[in-house]
Amino acid sequence: MINRRTLLLATSSVLAPALLRADAVSSYPNRPVKIIVPAPPGGQSDITIRLIADGIRETLGQPFVIENRGGASGAIGIDYAAKQPADGYTLLVSVAGGLVVNPLFDSRIPFNALRDLAPVTQFGLSTNCLFVRSGLPVQSLRELVQYAKSRPGELTYASIGNGTISQIYAKLFANTAGINLLHVPFKGGSAAVQELIAGRVDMMIIDFTTGDQPMRDGLLRGLAVTGTKRWPLSAEIPTFQEQQVPLPLIGWNGLFAPKGTPQPTLKRLAEAANRMVQDQDNRDRLLKIGLIPSGTTPDEFEAIIRFDTEQWREAKKLAGAKPE
Incomplete structure (x- = not known):
């Protein structure tokens, strides 16, 4: 017969990890956050996230440190970010080309946008x-x-x-x-x-x-x-x-976390980033570096990526373009 002490011990062993995870989410972030830019310094993604990260830091109260990991048209940095712990402390900035289009053309690319990453917010559209x-x-x-x-x-x-x-x-x-x-x-x-x-x-x-x-x-x-x-x-x-020449496909730039990152963490990041995107001075700066400012929820961004993936897959067939 299970006594009260045994039941309490068993219950606490189950609840304790869940409570710890919930506490970690509610206190996020409580240490510096790393943001991977899969390109060298000075490009659109690099400039954009350095602009946005300053505001996120002020809102969330922790440093957001930019780390550039260029190479292989973004694949090296994206793959690295996708394999990090899903705790919100490693994020990724990526464009549609590196994250959605390139994997459609090169089967050697090891990541998939929606399988391996959780969308946070779309910063803007790239014309x-x-x-x-x-x-x-x-x-x-x-x-x-x-x-x-x-x-x-x-x-x-x-x-x-x-x-x-x-x-x-x-x-x-x-x-x-x-x-x-x-x-x-x-x-x-x-x-x-x-x-x-x-x-x-x-x-x-x-x-x-x-x-x-x-x-x-x-x-x-x-x-x-x-x-x-x-x-x-x-x-x-x-x-x-x-x-009269339909060409509606358009690029974008956005923020991601590894798949499995808690939804409250994604939501908190999205709200902080979108506050910066909607600031008029920042909107003017984003336009100057080639982005039409947008800002989305995680769910909205995921829907955009699903739609765009199918559009680019069809475009690949129509274009007949092949990688080197």
């Missing part, structure tokens, strides 16, 4: 723009399509590599518009844009901020932007969709 060299005799997307149709296979487009978002966008554009373009891959965006400025390639679809200043200097011409909304800082450039 891409079709830039053409200044000497190309076209002033609109319609004129470019007509010009390309009259010269099948002659016009070139740059990308930052086979199977990258920049190639996928260009392939989708060409297939949708019914034109034949020649692909010229480069090892990075800087080299590709310099060749475009020099006039050695004809066009490229890349994040808006990369080509923005050369465009303002008259070295490039912007003809269309991806997504369903115009870029606020250059609202004179219409979307592809407005010009």
Whole structure:
């Protein structure tokens, strides 16, 4: 027969770990938090999280330390973050390309966005723009399509590599518009844009901020932007969709934690981060580095990722782009 003392001991052995876990969640964070940026310092993700982290630190009362782990188009840092304990003390900043698109093209990538990571919040949307060299005799997307149709296979487009978002966008554009373009891959965006400025390639679809200043200097011409909304800082450039070439896919930048991180922790992080995203000064800063500020709950961000994953999977089939 089980006596009262034995029952109490058995009950306490079950309840104690649960109570400890609940206390750890309610007191979160009670020590410094590490945020992994899977890219070198100075890029969009790095600048964004350094801006947001200052506000999270003030709200939650603990240091948020940025650690850059670049390499393999973000895969090294993402994989590292996904394998850390699910306690909220290691977080990840990632873009759609590294987390959603790249695994669709490369079966060697060991992580899956929704299997291995818990979405916290989307910081903003990243618009891409079709830039053409200044000497190309076209002033609109319609004129470019007509010009390309009259010269099948002659016009070139740059990308930052086979199977990258920049190639996928260009392939989708060409297939949708019914034109034949020649692909010229480069090892990075800087080299590709310099060749475009020099006039050695004809066009490229890349994040808006990369080509923005050369465009303002008259070295490039912007003809269309991806997504369903115009870029606020250059609202004179219409979307592809407005010009009867549907290209609604758009990138994003957001915060993640390892899968299994307690929901109250995710919610607390999201609320603190979103407070910073909605600050008007921060919104202005985010626009300047290429993000249309958004801010979501964890559930909203998860729904976005599920939808985007299917959209990019379909885009992969339509584009026929393959990784190196």
